[in-house]
Amino acid sequence: MVDERAGGKHTNSSISRRRFTLAVVIASIAAAFGSLLSFLKVLAPKQKGGGYVSTIKPRDRLVYARGSNTGNYINISSLNTGDAVLAYPEGKTSNPANLVQLIKLDEKVYKSPTHLNLTDQGLVAYSAICTHLGCTVSWVENRKTPDTSYTECFCHNSIFDPTRGAKVLGGPAPIPLAQIGVKVRDDGTLIFTSGFTGPIGPQV
Protein backbone atom coordinates (compact mmCIF):
# COMPACT_ATOMS: atom_id res chain seq x y z
CA MET A 1 0.00 0.00 0.00
CA VAL A 2 2.61 2.44 1.10
CA ASP A 3 4.86 1.47 -1.76
CA GLU A 4 2.05 1.87 -4.25
CA ARG A 5 1.14 5.30 -2.95
CA ALA A 6 4.73 6.31 -3.06
CA GLY A 7 5.00 5.00 -6.59
CA GLY A 8 1.88 6.90 -7.59
CA LYS A 9 3.21 10.04 -6.02
CA HIS A 10 6.53 9.49 -7.67
CA THR A 11 4.91 9.29 -11.11
CA ASN A 12 2.97 12.47 -10.50
CA SER A 13 5.88 14.39 -9.15
CA SER A 14 8.13 13.24 -12.01
CA ILE A 15 5.77 14.82 -14.53
CA SER A 16 5.61 18.07 -12.64
CA ARG A 17 9.36 17.93 -12.12
CA ARG A 18 9.85 17.60 -15.85
CA ARG A 19 7.54 20.53 -16.45
CA PHE A 20 9.29 22.51 -13.79
CA THR A 21 12.66 21.79 -15.36
CA LEU A 22 11.37 22.79 -18.76
CA ALA A 23 9.97 26.02 -17.32
CA VAL A 24 13.31 26.76 -15.69
CA VAL A 25 15.18 26.13 -18.94
CA ILE A 26 12.81 28.38 -20.90
CA ALA A 27 12.92 31.08 -18.23
CA SER A 28 16.71 31.06 -18.13
CA ILE A 29 16.94 31.31 -21.92
CA ALA A 30 14.37 34.11 -21.97
CA ALA A 31 16.22 35.96 -19.20
CA ALA A 32 19.56 35.59 -20.96
CA PHE A 33 18.18 36.83 -24.27
CA GLY A 34 16.29 39.59 -22.51
CA SER A 35 19.53 40.82 -21.02
CA LEU A 36 21.08 40.70 -24.49
CA LEU A 37 18.62 43.35 -25.66
CA SER A 38 20.64 45.96 -23.83
CA PHE A 39 23.61 45.02 -26.01
CA LEU A 40 21.58 45.85 -29.10
CA LYS A 41 21.36 49.40 -27.88
CA VAL A 42 25.13 49.58 -27.60
CA LEU A 43 25.49 48.16 -31.10
CA ALA A 44 23.25 50.85 -32.58
CA PRO A 45 24.98 54.11 -31.62
CA LYS A 46 22.88 57.22 -31.26
CA GLN A 47 22.56 59.38 -34.31
CA LYS A 48 25.22 62.05 -34.31
CA GLY A 49 23.93 64.72 -36.68
CA GLY A 50 20.39 63.62 -37.39
CA GLY A 51 20.46 63.58 -41.18
CA TYR A 52 21.33 66.51 -43.38
CA VAL A 53 21.77 69.72 -41.40
CA SER A 54 23.19 72.59 -43.38
CA THR A 55 25.57 75.07 -41.73
CA ILE A 56 25.41 77.66 -44.52
CA LYS A 57 25.03 81.23 -43.21
CA PRO A 58 24.18 84.34 -45.24
CA ARG A 59 27.35 86.09 -46.51
CA ASP A 60 29.27 82.76 -46.82
CA ARG A 61 31.22 82.84 -50.08
CA LEU A 62 30.75 80.17 -52.75
CA VAL A 63 33.73 77.99 -53.77
CA TYR A 64 34.00 75.19 -56.32
CA ALA A 65 33.27 71.76 -54.79
CA ARG A 66 34.98 69.67 -57.45
CA GLY A 67 37.29 69.81 -60.43
CA SER A 68 40.66 71.49 -60.73
CA ASN A 69 39.33 74.73 -59.17
CA THR A 70 38.16 73.03 -55.97
CA GLY A 71 38.25 75.54 -53.11
CA ASN A 72 38.57 78.62 -55.36
CA TYR A 73 35.95 81.39 -55.39
CA ILE A 74 33.35 81.06 -58.10
CA ASN A 75 33.17 84.13 -60.33
CA ILE A 76 30.12 84.92 -62.44
CA SER A 77 32.40 85.75 -65.37
CA SER A 78 33.42 82.08 -65.62
CA LEU A 79 29.82 80.87 -65.98
CA ASN A 80 27.99 80.76 -69.30
CA THR A 81 24.25 80.51 -69.72
CA GLY A 82 23.32 76.84 -69.43
CA ASP A 83 26.21 76.07 -67.08
CA ALA A 84 25.90 74.52 -63.64
CA VAL A 85 28.57 73.80 -61.03
CA LEU A 86 28.65 72.17 -57.63
CA ALA A 87 29.53 74.62 -54.87
CA TYR A 88 30.28 74.72 -51.17
CA PRO A 89 30.34 77.61 -48.72
CA GLU A 90 33.98 78.55 -48.12
CA GLY A 91 35.51 76.65 -45.18
CA LYS A 92 32.48 74.40 -44.64
CA THR A 93 33.23 71.72 -47.20
CA SER A 94 33.21 68.64 -44.99
CA ASN A 95 29.42 68.71 -44.53
CA PRO A 96 27.63 67.23 -47.57
CA ALA A 97 24.44 69.04 -46.49
CA ASN A 98 26.16 72.25 -47.61
CA LEU A 99 26.59 71.09 -51.20
CA VAL A 100 24.59 73.18 -53.68
CA GLN A 101 24.16 73.17 -57.43
CA LEU A 102 24.66 76.68 -58.82
CA ILE A 103 22.90 77.16 -62.16
CA LYS A 104 23.09 80.02 -64.67
CA LEU A 105 20.21 80.45 -67.11
CA ASP A 106 18.53 83.40 -68.79
CA GLU A 107 17.02 85.62 -66.06
CA LYS A 108 13.62 85.58 -67.76
CA VAL A 109 13.06 81.82 -67.70
CA TYR A 110 12.51 81.56 -63.94
CA LYS A 111 8.89 81.21 -62.94
CA SER A 112 7.00 80.50 -59.74
CA PRO A 113 7.49 78.59 -57.47
CA THR A 114 11.12 79.70 -57.90
CA HIS A 115 11.90 82.37 -55.29
CA LEU A 116 12.92 85.15 -57.68
CA ASN A 117 14.24 87.32 -54.84
CA LEU A 118 16.80 84.58 -54.11
CA THR A 119 18.14 84.62 -57.69
CA ASP A 120 20.58 87.16 -59.11
CA GLN A 121 21.59 87.84 -62.71
CA GLY A 122 20.19 84.49 -63.86
CA LEU A 123 21.92 82.57 -61.08
CA VAL A 124 19.93 80.16 -58.95
CA ALA A 125 21.15 77.66 -56.35
CA TYR A 126 19.48 74.49 -55.10
CA SER A 127 20.56 71.81 -52.65
CA ALA A 128 22.56 69.23 -54.62
CA ILE A 129 21.42 66.31 -52.45
CA CYS A 130 18.61 64.37 -54.09
CA THR A 131 15.48 64.22 -51.94
CA HIS A 132 15.01 60.56 -52.91
CA LEU A 133 17.96 58.62 -51.51
CA GLY A 134 20.72 61.18 -51.08
CA CYS A 135 22.81 60.94 -54.25
CA THR A 136 24.35 64.11 -55.63
CA VAL A 137 22.36 65.53 -58.55
CA SER A 138 23.90 66.20 -61.96
CA TRP A 139 23.31 68.77 -64.66
CA VAL A 140 22.03 67.66 -68.04
CA GLU A 141 23.00 70.48 -70.35
CA ASN A 142 21.24 71.16 -73.64
CA ARG A 143 23.82 73.10 -75.63
CA LYS A 144 21.45 74.22 -78.38
CA THR A 145 18.74 75.54 -76.08
CA PRO A 146 20.46 76.10 -72.72
CA ASP A 147 17.20 77.07 -71.04
CA THR A 148 15.82 73.55 -71.46
CA SER A 149 18.70 72.04 -69.51
CA TYR A 150 17.65 70.31 -66.33
CA THR A 151 18.86 68.68 -63.13
CA GLU A 152 18.86 64.90 -62.89
CA CYS A 153 19.87 62.45 -60.20
CA PHE A 154 21.62 59.59 -61.96
CA CYS A 155 20.92 57.10 -59.19
CA HIS A 156 17.23 56.55 -59.94
CA ASN A 157 16.60 59.21 -62.62
CA SER A 158 14.66 61.79 -60.66
CA ILE A 159 14.39 64.93 -62.82
CA PHE A 160 14.04 68.47 -61.45
CA ASP A 161 13.05 71.65 -63.31
CA PRO A 162 15.48 74.43 -62.34
CA THR A 163 13.23 77.14 -63.77
CA ARG A 164 10.29 76.17 -61.56
CA GLY A 165 11.75 75.88 -58.11
CA ALA A 166 13.33 72.47 -58.84
CA LYS A 167 9.89 70.94 -59.17
CA VAL A 168 9.97 67.15 -59.66
CA LEU A 169 9.36 66.47 -63.38
CA GLY A 170 9.79 62.73 -63.17
CA GLY A 171 11.25 59.87 -61.21
CA PRO A 172 10.89 58.78 -57.62
CA ALA A 173 11.91 61.97 -55.74
CA PRO A 174 9.11 62.96 -53.35
CA ILE A 175 9.72 66.74 -53.05
CA PRO A 176 11.62 69.50 -54.93
CA LEU A 177 15.22 70.41 -54.10
CA ALA A 178 15.29 73.31 -51.64
CA GLN A 179 16.40 76.67 -53.03
CA ILE A 180 18.99 78.90 -51.36
CA GLY A 181 19.64 82.58 -52.01
CA VAL A 182 22.74 83.72 -53.93
CA LYS A 183 23.99 87.17 -54.90
CA VAL A 184 26.82 88.51 -57.05
CA ARG A 185 29.30 90.79 -55.28
CA ASP A 186 30.97 93.77 -56.95
CA ASP A 187 34.10 91.74 -57.74
CA GLY A 188 32.01 89.06 -59.48
CA THR A 189 32.34 86.45 -56.72
CA LEU A 190 29.23 85.05 -55.09
CA ILE A 191 27.75 84.92 -51.61
CA PHE A 192 24.80 83.11 -50.07
CA THR A 193 21.99 85.39 -48.91
CA SER A 194 19.69 82.99 -47.05
CA GLY A 195 19.24 79.49 -45.70
CA PHE A 196 17.46 76.70 -47.58
CA THR A 197 13.79 77.33 -48.34
CA GLY A 198 12.75 73.81 -47.40
CA PRO A 199 13.92 70.42 -46.17
CA ILE A 200 17.07 68.95 -47.78
CA GLY A 201 18.38 65.43 -48.21
CA PRO A 202 16.47 62.14 -48.38
CA GLN A 203 12.94 62.46 -47.04
CA VAL A 204 12.86 59.30 -44.93
Add this chain to the structure above:
Amino acid sequence: MVFKWLDERLELREFKDHFLSKTFPAHPTFLLGEIALFSFITLVVTGVFLGFLYEPSSKMVALFGAMVPAAYASVVRIDLLPMGMIIRRIHHWSAMIMIAAILAHLMRVYFTASYRKPRELNWLVGLGLWTITMGGAFTGYLLPYSKFSVTATSIAYYIAKSVPWIGGWISRLLFAGTFPSDGTVPRFFFIHVMLIPIALIGLIGLHMLILVKQKHTEPISNKSKKEADGGRRLIGIPIWPEQAAISVSFYFFLLFVVVLIATYIPLNPIETYGPPSPGTPVMRPDWYFLIVYGFLKLIPGDLSFSILGGKITPETIGGVIFPTFTIAVLALIPFLDRVKEPQNYMANPLHRPFMTSFGVGGGIFLGMLVVAGYIDVLHIAPQRMLVYTIVASIGAWGISYALLRLYNKKRKGGG
Protein backbone atom coordinates in the same frame (compact mmCIF):
# COMPACT_ATOMS: atom_id res chain seq x y z
CA MET B 1 50.20 3.36 -47.66
CA VAL B 2 48.83 6.60 -46.29
CA PHE B 3 45.31 5.28 -46.54
CA LYS B 4 46.28 2.14 -44.62
CA TRP B 5 47.95 4.16 -41.90
CA LEU B 6 44.94 6.42 -41.52
CA ASP B 7 42.48 3.55 -41.82
CA GLU B 8 44.06 1.68 -38.93
CA ARG B 9 43.47 4.73 -36.75
CA LEU B 10 40.28 6.29 -38.09
CA GLU B 11 38.47 3.32 -39.58
CA LEU B 12 38.16 5.08 -42.90
CA ARG B 13 37.05 2.00 -44.74
CA GLU B 14 33.71 2.19 -43.00
CA PHE B 15 33.30 5.78 -44.15
CA LYS B 16 34.40 4.84 -47.65
CA ASP B 17 31.96 1.95 -47.89
CA HIS B 18 29.08 3.89 -46.41
CA PHE B 19 29.47 7.31 -47.83
CA LEU B 20 31.78 7.35 -50.82
CA SER B 21 30.03 4.47 -52.54
CA LYS B 22 26.70 6.31 -52.44
CA THR B 23 25.10 6.93 -55.78
CA PHE B 24 24.68 10.36 -57.30
CA PRO B 25 22.08 10.56 -60.07
CA ALA B 26 23.52 12.08 -63.22
CA HIS B 27 21.84 14.96 -65.01
CA PRO B 28 23.49 18.05 -66.50
CA THR B 29 21.32 20.44 -64.47
CA PHE B 30 22.53 18.87 -61.24
CA LEU B 31 25.80 20.74 -61.75
CA LEU B 32 24.22 24.17 -61.08
CA GLY B 33 24.34 23.80 -57.31
CA GLU B 34 27.93 22.65 -57.63
CA ILE B 35 28.85 25.82 -59.50
CA ALA B 36 27.51 27.82 -56.55
CA LEU B 37 29.44 25.67 -54.07
CA PHE B 38 32.66 25.88 -56.07
CA SER B 39 32.33 29.64 -56.47
CA PHE B 40 32.02 29.85 -52.70
CA ILE B 41 35.28 27.92 -52.29
CA THR B 42 36.99 30.33 -54.68
CA LEU B 43 35.51 33.25 -52.74
CA VAL B 44 36.90 31.93 -49.47
CA VAL B 45 40.38 31.33 -50.90
CA THR B 46 40.64 34.72 -52.63
CA GLY B 47 38.93 36.34 -49.64
CA VAL B 48 41.70 35.09 -47.33
CA PHE B 49 44.28 36.72 -49.60
CA LEU B 50 42.36 40.02 -49.68
CA GLY B 51 41.66 39.89 -45.94
CA PHE B 52 45.37 39.73 -45.15
CA LEU B 53 45.97 43.00 -47.00
CA TYR B 54 42.76 44.98 -46.51
CA GLU B 55 42.45 47.68 -43.86
CA PRO B 56 38.88 48.03 -42.50
CA SER B 57 38.82 51.73 -41.71
CA SER B 58 37.38 54.85 -43.32
CA LYS B 59 39.79 57.17 -41.46
CA MET B 60 41.73 59.45 -43.80
CA VAL B 61 45.32 58.53 -44.67
CA ALA B 62 47.84 59.81 -47.20
CA LEU B 63 48.17 57.94 -50.48
CA PHE B 64 50.51 59.34 -53.16
CA GLY B 65 50.13 62.78 -51.60
CA ALA B 66 46.33 62.80 -51.41
CA MET B 67 44.16 62.17 -48.37
CA VAL B 68 41.89 59.16 -48.94
CA PRO B 69 40.07 56.68 -46.66
CA ALA B 70 42.39 53.95 -45.35
CA ALA B 71 40.16 51.20 -46.80
CA TYR B 72 40.38 52.77 -50.26
CA ALA B 73 44.15 53.17 -49.95
CA SER B 74 44.59 49.53 -48.97
CA VAL B 75 42.55 48.33 -51.95
CA VAL B 76 44.57 50.54 -54.30
CA ARG B 77 47.70 48.92 -52.81
CA ILE B 78 46.21 45.45 -53.36
CA ASP B 79 45.57 46.38 -57.00
CA LEU B 80 49.20 47.40 -57.39
CA LEU B 81 50.54 44.05 -56.16
CA PRO B 82 51.56 41.44 -58.71
CA MET B 83 48.30 39.56 -59.46
CA GLY B 84 46.54 41.64 -56.79
CA MET B 85 43.97 43.14 -59.12
CA ILE B 86 43.31 39.73 -60.71
CA ILE B 87 42.63 38.18 -57.31
CA ARG B 88 40.22 40.98 -56.47
CA ARG B 89 38.44 40.56 -59.79
CA ILE B 90 38.27 36.76 -59.35
CA HIS B 91 36.67 37.40 -55.96
CA HIS B 92 34.08 39.78 -57.39
CA TRP B 93 33.35 37.67 -60.47
CA SER B 94 32.96 34.54 -58.34
CA ALA B 95 30.33 36.35 -56.26
CA MET B 96 28.39 37.26 -59.40
CA ILE B 97 28.67 33.70 -60.72
CA MET B 98 27.71 32.22 -57.34
CA ILE B 99 24.47 34.20 -57.25
CA ALA B 100 23.72 33.37 -60.89
CA ALA B 101 24.29 29.67 -60.14
CA ILE B 102 22.07 29.84 -57.04
CA LEU B 103 19.27 31.39 -59.07
CA ALA B 104 19.65 28.84 -61.89
CA HIS B 105 19.69 26.04 -59.33
CA LEU B 106 16.58 27.50 -57.70
CA MET B 107 14.81 27.62 -61.05
CA ARG B 108 15.80 24.03 -61.80
CA VAL B 109 14.39 22.87 -58.47
CA TYR B 110 11.25 24.95 -58.98
CA PHE B 111 10.42 23.84 -62.49
CA THR B 112 11.12 20.17 -61.80
CA ALA B 113 9.09 20.43 -58.56
CA SER B 114 11.97 18.96 -56.58
CA TYR B 115 10.88 21.04 -53.57
CA ARG B 116 7.91 18.75 -52.90
CA LYS B 117 7.60 16.40 -49.93
CA PRO B 118 9.96 15.29 -48.42
CA ARG B 119 12.31 18.09 -49.59
CA GLU B 120 10.48 21.18 -48.25
CA LEU B 121 13.13 21.77 -45.60
CA ASN B 122 16.00 21.81 -48.04
CA TRP B 123 14.08 24.28 -50.22
CA LEU B 124 13.93 26.62 -47.21
CA VAL B 125 17.63 26.10 -46.45
CA GLY B 126 18.36 26.94 -50.09
CA LEU B 127 16.39 30.18 -49.87
CA GLY B 128 18.35 31.03 -46.73
CA LEU B 129 21.60 30.42 -48.61
CA TRP B 130 20.50 32.76 -51.39
CA THR B 131 19.51 35.53 -48.95
CA ILE B 132 22.75 35.28 -46.99
CA THR B 133 24.81 35.26 -50.19
CA MET B 134 23.08 38.49 -51.21
CA GLY B 135 24.00 39.87 -47.78
CA GLY B 136 27.61 38.92 -48.47
CA ALA B 137 27.54 40.68 -51.83
CA PHE B 138 25.97 43.76 -50.29
CA THR B 139 28.46 44.10 -47.42
CA GLY B 140 31.33 43.43 -49.83
CA TYR B 141 30.21 46.37 -51.98
CA LEU B 142 31.15 48.95 -49.37
CA LEU B 143 34.57 47.61 -48.41
CA PRO B 144 36.72 49.28 -51.14
CA TYR B 145 35.18 52.59 -49.95
CA SER B 146 35.29 54.17 -53.39
CA LYS B 147 32.88 56.84 -54.54
CA PHE B 148 30.79 54.06 -56.08
CA SER B 149 30.74 51.97 -52.87
CA VAL B 150 29.78 54.88 -50.70
CA THR B 151 26.99 56.06 -53.00
CA ALA B 152 25.54 52.55 -53.27
CA THR B 153 25.70 51.95 -49.53
CA SER B 154 24.25 55.36 -48.83
CA ILE B 155 21.21 54.43 -50.92
CA ALA B 156 20.83 51.22 -48.91
CA TYR B 157 21.19 53.22 -45.68
CA TYR B 158 18.28 55.48 -46.58
CA ILE B 159 16.21 52.48 -47.66
CA ALA B 160 16.83 50.87 -44.25
CA LYS B 161 16.05 54.17 -42.55
CA SER B 162 12.77 54.50 -44.44
CA VAL B 163 11.31 51.41 -42.73
CA PRO B 164 8.40 52.65 -40.61
CA TRP B 165 8.63 52.61 -36.79
CA ILE B 166 11.97 50.78 -36.46
CA GLY B 167 13.91 52.11 -39.46
CA GLY B 168 16.06 54.52 -37.47
CA TRP B 169 17.11 51.79 -35.05
CA ILE B 170 17.66 49.15 -37.77
CA SER B 171 19.80 51.48 -39.86
CA ARG B 172 21.92 52.45 -36.85
CA LEU B 173 22.35 48.81 -35.84
CA LEU B 174 23.33 47.68 -39.33
CA PHE B 175 25.53 50.65 -40.22
CA ALA B 176 26.88 51.20 -36.69
CA GLY B 177 25.42 54.69 -36.46
CA THR B 178 24.62 57.08 -39.27
CA PHE B 179 26.13 56.65 -42.70
CA PRO B 180 28.70 57.79 -43.64
CA SER B 181 30.46 57.52 -40.30
CA ASP B 182 33.59 55.68 -39.18
CA GLY B 183 31.68 52.82 -37.52
CA THR B 184 30.27 51.36 -40.72
CA VAL B 185 33.36 49.88 -42.42
CA PRO B 186 34.53 47.80 -39.41
CA ARG B 187 31.01 46.49 -38.89
CA PHE B 188 30.50 45.56 -42.55
CA PHE B 189 33.97 44.00 -42.63
CA PHE B 190 33.19 41.77 -39.66
CA ILE B 191 29.81 40.76 -41.11
CA HIS B 192 31.41 40.11 -44.51
CA VAL B 193 34.43 38.06 -43.42
CA MET B 194 33.04 36.37 -40.30
CA LEU B 195 29.29 36.13 -39.85
CA ILE B 196 28.32 35.51 -43.45
CA PRO B 197 30.97 32.83 -44.22
CA ILE B 198 30.13 31.00 -40.98
CA ALA B 199 26.41 31.12 -41.74
CA LEU B 200 27.05 29.97 -45.31
CA ILE B 201 29.32 27.10 -44.26
CA GLY B 202 26.76 25.98 -41.67
CA LEU B 203 23.84 26.15 -44.07
CA ILE B 204 25.78 24.54 -46.94
CA GLY B 205 26.62 21.69 -44.55
CA LEU B 206 22.96 21.36 -43.60
CA HIS B 207 21.93 21.51 -47.27
CA MET B 208 24.36 18.66 -48.07
CA LEU B 209 23.44 16.59 -45.02
CA ILE B 210 19.76 16.72 -45.85
CA LEU B 211 20.62 15.89 -49.46
CA VAL B 212 22.62 12.82 -48.43
CA LYS B 213 19.93 11.72 -45.97
CA GLN B 214 17.04 12.17 -48.40
CA LYS B 215 18.97 11.24 -51.55
CA HIS B 216 18.87 13.33 -54.69
CA THR B 217 15.78 13.47 -56.86
CA GLU B 218 16.17 11.37 -59.98
CA PRO B 219 15.37 12.05 -63.61
CA ILE B 220 11.98 10.62 -64.46
CA SER B 221 13.67 8.43 -67.09
CA ASN B 222 15.11 6.36 -64.24
CA LYS B 223 11.66 5.29 -63.14
CA SER B 224 11.05 2.56 -65.71
CA LYS B 225 14.59 1.23 -65.34
CA LYS B 226 14.12 1.04 -61.61
CA GLU B 227 10.78 -0.65 -61.78
CA ALA B 228 12.25 -3.24 -64.12
CA ASP B 229 15.03 -3.71 -61.60
CA GLY B 230 12.53 -3.90 -58.77
CA GLY B 231 14.94 -2.06 -56.49
CA ARG B 232 14.75 1.04 -54.34
CA ARG B 233 18.32 2.00 -55.11
CA LEU B 234 19.20 5.22 -56.89
CA ILE B 235 20.42 4.91 -60.43
CA GLY B 236 23.46 7.00 -61.08
CA ILE B 237 27.18 7.00 -60.58
CA PRO B 238 29.07 6.38 -57.34
CA ILE B 239 30.47 9.43 -55.52
CA TRP B 240 33.91 7.79 -55.48
CA PRO B 241 35.59 7.68 -57.89
CA GLU B 242 33.34 8.71 -60.82
CA GLN B 243 31.41 11.67 -59.41
CA ALA B 244 34.51 12.90 -57.57
CA ALA B 245 36.49 12.90 -60.81
CA ILE B 246 33.72 14.81 -62.58
CA SER B 247 33.42 17.34 -59.76
CA VAL B 248 37.14 17.96 -59.37
CA SER B 249 37.72 18.46 -63.08
CA PHE B 250 34.56 20.54 -63.24
CA TYR B 251 35.81 22.76 -60.41
CA PHE B 252 39.13 23.42 -62.07
CA PHE B 253 37.48 24.03 -65.40
CA LEU B 254 35.20 26.57 -63.70
CA LEU B 255 38.22 28.18 -62.06
CA PHE B 256 39.88 28.38 -65.47
CA VAL B 257 36.83 30.17 -66.90
CA VAL B 258 36.63 32.58 -63.95
CA VAL B 259 40.32 33.45 -64.16
CA LEU B 260 39.95 34.03 -67.89
CA ILE B 261 36.98 36.35 -67.36
CA ALA B 262 38.71 38.15 -64.50
CA THR B 263 41.83 38.66 -66.58
CA TYR B 264 40.11 40.25 -69.53
CA ILE B 265 36.97 41.90 -68.19
CA PRO B 266 37.53 44.70 -65.67
CA LEU B 267 35.14 44.91 -62.75
CA ASN B 268 34.66 47.59 -60.14
CA PRO B 269 37.68 49.70 -61.20
CA ILE B 270 37.92 51.71 -58.00
CA GLU B 271 40.80 53.82 -59.32
CA THR B 272 38.42 55.13 -62.00
CA TYR B 273 35.66 55.86 -59.49
CA GLY B 274 38.09 57.46 -57.07
CA PRO B 275 37.62 58.04 -53.34
CA PRO B 276 34.31 59.49 -52.07
CA SER B 277 33.78 63.06 -53.26
CA PRO B 278 30.88 65.36 -54.11
CA GLY B 279 29.05 64.31 -57.24
CA THR B 280 27.46 61.01 -58.16
CA PRO B 281 28.59 59.14 -61.25
CA VAL B 282 26.13 57.46 -63.61
CA MET B 283 26.04 54.11 -61.89
CA ARG B 284 24.22 50.85 -61.86
CA PRO B 285 24.55 48.13 -59.23
CA ASP B 286 25.75 44.58 -59.95
CA TRP B 287 23.19 42.60 -61.91
CA TYR B 288 21.62 40.79 -58.96
CA PHE B 289 20.58 44.08 -57.35
CA LEU B 290 19.11 45.39 -60.62
CA ILE B 291 15.76 43.83 -59.70
CA VAL B 292 15.38 46.00 -56.62
CA TYR B 293 17.04 48.93 -58.41
CA GLY B 294 14.59 48.68 -61.32
CA PHE B 295 11.67 48.41 -58.92
CA LEU B 296 12.79 51.63 -57.18
CA LYS B 297 12.87 53.40 -60.54
CA LEU B 298 9.39 52.23 -61.56
CA ILE B 299 7.51 52.94 -58.37
CA PRO B 300 5.86 56.40 -58.41
CA GLY B 301 7.43 58.89 -56.01
CA ASP B 302 4.16 60.00 -54.46
CA LEU B 303 3.05 56.50 -53.49
CA SER B 304 3.31 56.86 -49.75
CA PHE B 305 0.75 56.47 -46.99
CA SER B 306 0.59 56.38 -43.21
CA ILE B 307 -0.72 53.66 -40.96
CA LEU B 308 -0.50 53.52 -37.15
CA GLY B 309 1.84 56.48 -37.06
CA GLY B 310 4.34 54.91 -39.46
CA LYS B 311 4.93 56.23 -42.96
CA ILE B 312 5.18 53.64 -45.74
CA THR B 313 7.32 55.19 -48.48
CA PRO B 314 8.06 53.94 -52.00
CA GLU B 315 11.62 53.19 -50.82
CA THR B 316 10.30 50.82 -48.14
CA ILE B 317 7.97 49.18 -50.63
CA GLY B 318 10.68 48.73 -53.27
CA GLY B 319 13.69 48.05 -51.09
CA VAL B 320 12.24 46.08 -48.18
CA ILE B 321 8.64 44.93 -48.64
CA PHE B 322 9.02 43.72 -52.24
CA PRO B 323 12.15 41.55 -51.67
CA THR B 324 10.69 40.15 -48.43
CA PHE B 325 7.42 39.38 -50.20
CA THR B 326 9.27 37.62 -53.05
CA ILE B 327 11.21 35.39 -50.64
CA ALA B 328 8.04 34.72 -48.62
CA VAL B 329 6.12 33.61 -51.70
CA LEU B 330 8.99 31.28 -52.66
CA ALA B 331 9.16 29.91 -49.10
CA LEU B 332 5.44 29.11 -49.14
CA ILE B 333 5.50 27.23 -52.44
CA PRO B 334 6.22 23.70 -51.10
CA PHE B 335 3.47 24.17 -48.53
CA LEU B 336 0.92 25.28 -51.10
CA ASP B 337 1.86 22.75 -53.80
CA ARG B 338 1.36 19.78 -51.46
CA VAL B 339 1.47 16.08 -52.24
CA LYS B 340 0.55 13.16 -49.99
CA GLU B 341 3.24 10.70 -51.04
CA PRO B 342 6.95 11.54 -50.97
CA GLN B 343 8.14 12.40 -54.48
CA ASN B 344 11.57 11.23 -55.55
CA TYR B 345 11.51 11.93 -59.28
CA MET B 346 11.88 15.24 -61.03
CA ALA B 347 8.59 16.37 -62.50
CA ASN B 348 8.31 17.28 -66.15
CA PRO B 349 7.59 21.04 -66.20
CA LEU B 350 5.41 20.59 -69.27
CA HIS B 351 3.02 18.45 -67.26
CA ARG B 352 2.47 21.12 -64.60
CA PRO B 353 0.69 23.99 -66.39
CA PHE B 354 -0.16 26.11 -63.35
CA MET B 355 3.16 25.98 -61.50
CA THR B 356 5.26 26.23 -64.64
CA SER B 357 3.32 29.18 -66.07
CA PHE B 358 3.43 30.91 -62.67
CA GLY B 359 7.20 30.47 -62.68
CA VAL B 360 7.45 31.80 -66.22
CA GLY B 361 5.32 34.86 -65.37
CA GLY B 362 7.29 35.52 -62.19
CA GLY B 363 10.58 35.12 -64.03
CA ILE B 364 9.47 37.56 -66.76
CA PHE B 365 8.37 40.03 -64.06
CA LEU B 366 11.80 39.96 -62.39
CA GLY B 367 13.48 40.12 -65.81
CA MET B 368 11.44 43.21 -66.74
CA LEU B 369 12.54 44.86 -63.49
CA VAL B 370 16.16 44.31 -64.59
CA VAL B 371 15.27 46.02 -67.89
CA ALA B 372 13.65 48.82 -65.85
CA GLY B 373 17.09 49.42 -64.36
CA TYR B 374 18.08 50.64 -67.82
CA ILE B 375 15.13 52.95 -68.63
CA ASP B 376 17.44 55.96 -68.68
CA VAL B 377 19.50 54.35 -71.46
CA LEU B 378 16.46 53.00 -73.28
CA HIS B 379 14.62 56.34 -72.97
CA ILE B 380 11.39 54.81 -71.69
CA ALA B 381 9.23 56.77 -69.25
CA PRO B 382 8.80 54.99 -65.88
CA GLN B 383 4.99 54.97 -66.15
CA ARG B 384 5.18 53.31 -69.55
CA MET B 385 7.75 50.78 -68.35
CA LEU B 386 5.47 49.95 -65.42
CA VAL B 387 2.68 49.13 -67.88
CA TYR B 388 5.05 47.05 -70.04
CA THR B 389 6.20 45.12 -66.97
CA ILE B 390 2.70 44.30 -65.79
CA VAL B 391 1.44 43.40 -69.28
CA ALA B 392 4.50 41.26 -70.09
CA SER B 393 4.46 39.27 -66.87
CA ILE B 394 0.72 38.65 -66.73
CA GLY B 395 0.72 37.99 -70.47
CA ALA B 396 3.55 35.47 -70.18
CA TRP B 397 1.76 33.77 -67.34
CA GLY B 398 -1.57 33.56 -69.19
CA ILE B 399 -0.17 32.56 -72.56
CA SER B 400 2.15 29.88 -71.19
CA TYR B 401 -0.70 28.52 -69.06
CA ALA B 402 -3.04 28.31 -72.04
CA LEU B 403 -0.40 26.66 -74.21
CA LEU B 404 0.50 24.09 -71.57
CA ARG B 405 -3.16 23.27 -70.95
CA LEU B 406 -3.63 22.71 -74.65
CA TYR B 407 -0.49 20.55 -74.80
CA ASN B 408 -1.65 18.39 -71.90
CA LYS B 409 -5.14 18.00 -73.29
CA LYS B 410 -3.64 16.75 -76.55
CA ARG B 411 -1.17 14.52 -74.75
CA LYS B 412 -3.85 12.89 -72.63
CA GLY B 413 -6.29 12.69 -75.52
CA GLY B 414 -3.63 11.07 -77.70
CA GLY B 415 -2.48 8.71 -74.96
